[in-house]
Amino acid sequence: MNIVVVGLSHKTASVDIREKVAFAPTQMEKPLRALLAIEDIAEAVIVSTCNRVEVYISTRDIAGGMARIKRFLADYHGISPEILEPHLYAHHGEAAIRHVFRVASSLDSMVVGEPQILGQIKTAYGYAAEFKTSGIILNRFLHKAFSVAKRVRTETKIASSAVSVSFAAVELARKIFGNLSDKTVMLIGAGEMCELAAKHFINNGVRGVMVTNRTYERAVKLAEEFEGKPVSFDDLFDQLHKADIVLSSTGATQFIIKPKDVEEVIRRRKLKPMFFIDIAVPRDIDPKVNDVENVYLYDMDDLQGVVASNLQQRAEEAKKAEAIIDEEIGQFHKWLSNLEVTPTIVALRSKFEETRKAELEKTLASWKDLPPDGAKRLEALTTAIVNKLLHPPTATLKRVGQGGRTDLYVDALRTLFELQTGESEAEELGELEE
Amino acid sequence: MNALFFKLTLAIYFAATIAYLAYLVKPREVLGKVSCWILSAGFVAHCAYTVDRYLEAGHTPITNLHESLSFFSLAVVGIYILFERKYRIFILGSFVTPVAFLLMAASTGFPSAIMPLNPALKSKWLMVHTVMAFLSYAAFSVAFGAAIMYLIQQHFLKSKKLGPMYQKLPSLDILDEINYRCLTIGFPLLTFAIISGAIWAESAWGTYWSWDPKETWSLITWFVYAALLHGRLTTGWRGKKAAILAIVGFFVLLFTFLGVNLFLSGLHSYK
Numbered sequence: 001m002n003i004v005v006v007g008l009s010h011k012t013a014s015v016d017i018r019e020k021v022a023f024a025p026t027q028m029e030k031p032l033r034a035l036l037a038i039e040d041i042a043e044a045v046i047v048s049t050c051n052r053v054e055v056y057i058s059t060r061d062i063a064g065g066m067a068r069i070k071r072f073l074a075d076y077h078g079i080s081p082e083i084l085e086p087h088l089y090a091h092h093g094e095a096a097i098r099h100v101f102r103v104a105s106s107l108d109s110m111v112v113g114e115p116q117i118l119g120q121i122k123t124a125y126g127y128a129a130e131f132k133t134s135g136i137i138l139n140r141f142l143h144k145a146f147s148v149a150k151r152v153r154t155e156t157k158i159a160s161s162a163v164s165v166s167f168a169a170v171e172l173a174r175k176i177f178g179n180l181s182d183k184t185v186m187l188i189g190a191g192e193m194c195e196l197a198a199k200h201f202i203n204n205g206v207r208g209v210m211v212t213n214r215t216y217e218r219a220v221k222l223a224e225e226f227e228g229k230p231v232s233f234d235d236l237f238d239q240l241h242k243a244d245i246v247l248s249s250t251g252a253t254q255f256i257i258k259p260k261d262v263e264e265v266i267r268r269r270k271l272k273p274m275f276f277i278d279i280a281v282p283r284d285i286d287p288k289v290n291d292v293e294n295v296y297l298y299d300m301d302d303l304q305g306v307v308a309s310n311l312q313q314r315a316e317e318a319k320k321a322e323a324i325i326d327e328e329i330g331q332f333h334k335w336l337s338n339l340e341v342t343p344t345i346v347a348l349r350s351k352f353e354e355t356r357k358a359e360l361e362k363t364l365a366s367w368k369d370l371p372p373d374g375a376k377r378l379e380a381l382t383t384a385i386v387n388k389l390l391h392p393p394t395a396t397l398k399r400v401g402q403g404g405r406t407d408l409y410v411d412a413l414r415t416l417f418e419l420q421t422g423e424s425e426a427e428e429l430g431e432l433e434e
Numbered sequence: 435m436n437a438l439f440f441k442l443t444l445a446i447y448f449a450a451t452i453a454y455l456a457y458l459v460k461p462r463e464v465l466g467k468v469s470c471w472i473l474s475a476g477f478v479a480h481c482a483y484t485v486d487r488y489l490e491a492g493h494t495p496i497t498n499l500h501e502s503l504s505f506f507s508l509a510v511v512g513i514y515i516l517f518e519r520k521y522r523i524f525i526l527g528s529f530v531t532p533v534a535f536l537l538m539a540a541s542t543g544f545p546s547a548i549m550p551l552n553p554a555l556k557s558k559w560l561m562v563h564t565v566m567a568f569l570s571y572a573a574f575s576v577a578f579g580a581a582i583m584y585l586i587q588q589h590f591l592k593s594k595k596l597g598p599m600y601q602k603l604p605s606l607d608i609l610d611e612i613n614y615r616c617l618t619i620g621f622p623l624l625t626f627a628i629i630s631g632a633i634w635a636e637s638a639w640g641t642y643w644s645w646d647p648k649e650t651w652s653l654i655t656w657f658v659y660a661a662l663l664h665g666r667l668t669t670g671w672r673g674k675k676a677a678i679l680a681i682v683g684f685f686v687l688l689f690t691f692l693g694v695n696l697f698l699s700g701l702h703s704y705k
Contacts, residue, residue, distance in 0.1 A: 160601065175591060175600070178607035270670025273606065290592065294673045302594045309596060 007054030
């Protein structure tokens with residue numbers, strides 16, 4: 001049995017293609033059942049997010065399986081195969097395992113280390129489990145992918161740092177203030193970036209919001225949105241000491257906040273720290289403000305510098321993650337191969353055993369002057385012959401099972417000895433292995 | 435028996451220091467917990483050593499430099515473990531544990547034989563005065579560790595060069611709070627130690643205060659910390675200023691403890 005992955009992602013397809021191929025997350029039953037109805041597809045899982053659409057199947061026929069998924073994707077969404085084909089990637093065997101482990105660990109994501117993808121795959125797997133389109137192989141495979149992703153998360157620092165400007169600002173605030181729940185944010189100006197950053201702060205537990213703007217109406221409107229307090233622009237320096245975090249993005253052409261103002265404000269605050277974030281270009285806050293004691297000023301470039309160094313750190317952590325994945329692929333591949341090899345060995349052994357027993361019985365039934373311990377001796381002799389003969393092929397199969405090219409040997413043996421090729425044994429075995 | 439406990443403590447503190455430094459390099463929760471357990475085991479061994487010595491000598495074992503350094507170290511570890519339980523900041527241990535280990539190691543450099551007590555030291559005040567003094571020293575040592583961490587973290591935030599160390603260090607707020615907590619524990623203890631010392635001096639030598647070098651330096655130390663506490667409570671000194679003063683205070687304290695003993699002669703100089 002093989003694992004085959006066919007799909008497309010932000011790396012291979014533009015958003016207009018991805019949109020067309022996406023599956024509605026609430027209506028997974030129909031496509032999953034349709035996939036399972038296709039011949040030679042034993043199990044199926046569909047992962048569909050805004051950045052990727054992937055189909056995982058288990059099948060005996062690798063090439064056929066790939067072609068059938070491709071056709072299914074085109075037919076299901078009514079896109080001509082010629083248009084879709086160039087955007088699709090297809091993996092099987094070890095490459096498929098590596099691919100899914102990397103996706104689940106967020107190494108293949110647009111922002112490496114972003115945590116959402118794991119949840120999305122879990123949801124996708126949830127549908128497959130609900131509609132019973134995944135079986136022992138994909139079950140085991142995806143559970144393994146989840147545990148690999150968890151290992152990557154706990155053993156590397158791949159997701160430990162903020163990679164967007166807004167999150168970097170929140171992270172910095174945490175390093176300054178610790179808990180944000182009793183902190184107040186002041187928004188100066190009402191730019192879009194400022195709003196976004198303010199939202200991040202609110203989502204991260206900031207208590208109070210104050211908004212000021214040159215046009216007071218705009219401040220009132222925005223303050224309502226955040227359930228905050230509007231402050232008239234003229235009162236800015238009267239109110240500033242109440243803010244712990246100041247987000248500024250006005251269209252002013254000159255500095256509106258100078259070191260002298262901040263020194264005064266910080267004195268009124270009894271030296272309680274302040275964090276200024278200047279998102280405006282040109283800047284609103286004099287860079288010298290950073291020199292005031294207990295005041296921290298970050299402008300857009302500073303924040304982007306933080307993000308860049310975090311991204312670089314993630315890239316370094318990604319290398320460690322790849323090493324973890326390498327390790328885990330080996331283990332899973334071994335299981336998959338054994339899954340293939342073991343039933344064949346079992347079938348081969350039982351075939352030999354049945355033949356031996358049948359022939360022995362025939363002989364014993366017709367042998368009149370058998371010595372008293374003759375039956376016992378013949379039993380031992382025939383068993384020994386069978387075991388001796390079966391030893392080399394069993395050992396060889398176990399060995400290739402760990403290397404690759406398993407199918408070749410398994411198919412040859414099954415044909416040569418006319419072994420049963422039922423799924424039931426494999427399933428039983430799989431359950432035992434679970 | 436006594437020597438065994440001592441060696442055991444020294445060995446475990448060494449292991450704890452290594453473990454905490456490893457935590458500094460690779461801050462894993464498990465490593466932090468293991469470090470804390472090792473240190474706690476060392477603390478138990480250290481208590482055993484101290485109690486054993488107390489029983490053998492028949493008085494609180496803080497009468498020579500060997501014993502004092504050992505007791506200082508014990509107090510540092512004890513106070514640190516309390517902070518560890520409250521704040522769960524293992525990285526603080528990376529800064530404090532080496533101090534405890536060094537104090538313990540330094541104590542090996544001084545004669546450890548139990549000597550008969552000088553008559554003036556034979557007093558119930560010996561225990562009260564010295565234990566208070568060393569507990570306050572320990573609190574100030576933890577404050578020293580937190581202050582150094584504060585300055586490092588603040589440097590990262592101000593300079594905007596956020597290295598890997600920045601990720602590992604706790605927030606400025608927590609470090610400042612630890613600094614303050616230590617002060618509120620250490621200062622009353624120091625005050626009480628000085629007062630009990632004065633009472634003892636009166637009963638031993640008939641005078642509360644004789645401007646002996648140790649007394650003078652104790653007063654200086656007290657003033658430094660009093661200024662820090664006053665600044666914090668009234669003008670809101672915090673952050674960098676508080677951290678620097680905690681560091682200055684610690685060096686004054688070290689001089690009061692060691693410098694006076696080693697370089698200046700007086701009633702407190704252990705022979």
